[in-house]
Amino acid sequence: MSEAATARKLDPASHAYSIPLDQIDVSDPELFRSYTLWPYFERLRREDPVHYCPESQFGAYWAVTKYKDIMQVETSHKIFSSDTELGGITIEDGNAKLGLPMFIAMDPPKHDEQRKTVSPIVSPENLAKLESTIRSRVGNILDGLPLNETFDWVEHVSIELTTQMLATLFDFPWEDRRKLTRWSDVATAQPGSGIIDSWEQKMAEVKECGEYFAGLWNQRVNAEPGNDLISMMAHSDVMRHMSPEEFLGNLLLLIVGGNDTTRNSISGGLLALNENPEQYRKLRENPSLITSMVPEIIRWQTPLAHMRRTARVDTELGGKTIKAGEKVVMWYVSGNRDEDAIERPNDFIIDRARPRQHLSFGFGIHRCVGNRLAELQLRIVWEEILKRWPNTEIEVMGEPRRVYSSFVKGYETLPVRIRA
């Protein structure tokens, strides 16, 4: 470990405040893995809220760290583009180097057409039809958990549940469903994360995913229209004429969007409750607080730490001049801890007055299309947990292992025990 890395690890707060401002690079995935990110963001919010980082492993970028500045970027999509051709929506160019077109990484009008096609499947009315399916699957998973022994919550609950959900949404072959988990992990991974060893490996696995789904597409396009996402896409006038790359890109978008994010919020919620036992107690005494706890979990976790835009023209933001072509990173993870926008932002409070005002879903035309599905899944998970263990808290038994990424903010493992 280098001297700087050691200093950072031992005392991140004093390291964050002692280094020259222009050396602060909040995109370093190590800050997220070692969970030492907070003081760096805090210093930027206080001293340099729209911050230019001249050098990082992802090249130069602007870090936008305050809630109101992030909101301005979100609602100015004509100035701040999501287009893959300009770089896309992750700090790594080309959407984590996937190099595929997808509607999250498009500007209007094409974005609007494709989004409108996908949106109805995750509308609240449609979700109501899925609720009982989700509930029985959650129930089965929870009923199968071991008691009085330590097990990994990520593997047994968070991954299993979100994977089953995705398989349901796609009407994906059940026995192959863990492929979805793998493809989701691969889609956002960079070499060094432990998930893939090289960009070539990533491309190869993405190709395999494309071939698998092309098979499903062919099957569905020739069948009667169904209620699953692939069938909806295959029978949509707008989407059926997509190129194979566009089809694959949009699929991966839905896989990642529906998988990593909810998975890490399911894990994060349990961790937050364990770190705040008075909140866990409050919840057990009053399960109706699940309604306001769910958005609080999503804020507290912020499962996607950032989204990126590229300036189309020279523009001003927070008193700084951003030049056309420059990379602008909205750090949701920081805006969600902004004391000027959110009261006691570092505290996990399950009965906040306005818990839905957080940045985790983004805002503007690219706001998360699956937001209500995510909330539904989290609500059901906690309802079913409290039903089964009204007087027992699921205990976190050790430190979680965190993902090496400044995009996906999440957990690889979380050891827990249910004492019964």
Place this chain on the structure above:
Amino acid sequence: MSQIIFIESNGTRHEADITDGHSLMEGAVANMVPGIDADCGGACACATCHIYVDDAWTDRLPEKSEMENSLLEFAPHLEAGSRLACQITVSPELAGMIVRLPEAQH
């Protein structure tokens, strides 16, 4: 104060007295009218305060901005009277306006 009438998708009626100058969204939330989520807090940046304004009143409202139009287009069940409640300022001219709420916000 001007009175606005909100009707939930199940028919429940709410008569809300709203301070002139406040937005319809703020007024609904302050009067505990259910069915308006207002996730973005009134920034015209989500579409979770979607409402249907009665035909008789739509002409009295300001034009939709480009942003409001875009966001509404992504909302389920768009109708002629669809608006975002955060973009309408309550004034005496709107007293008695009838506003219907969707089944859910997305």
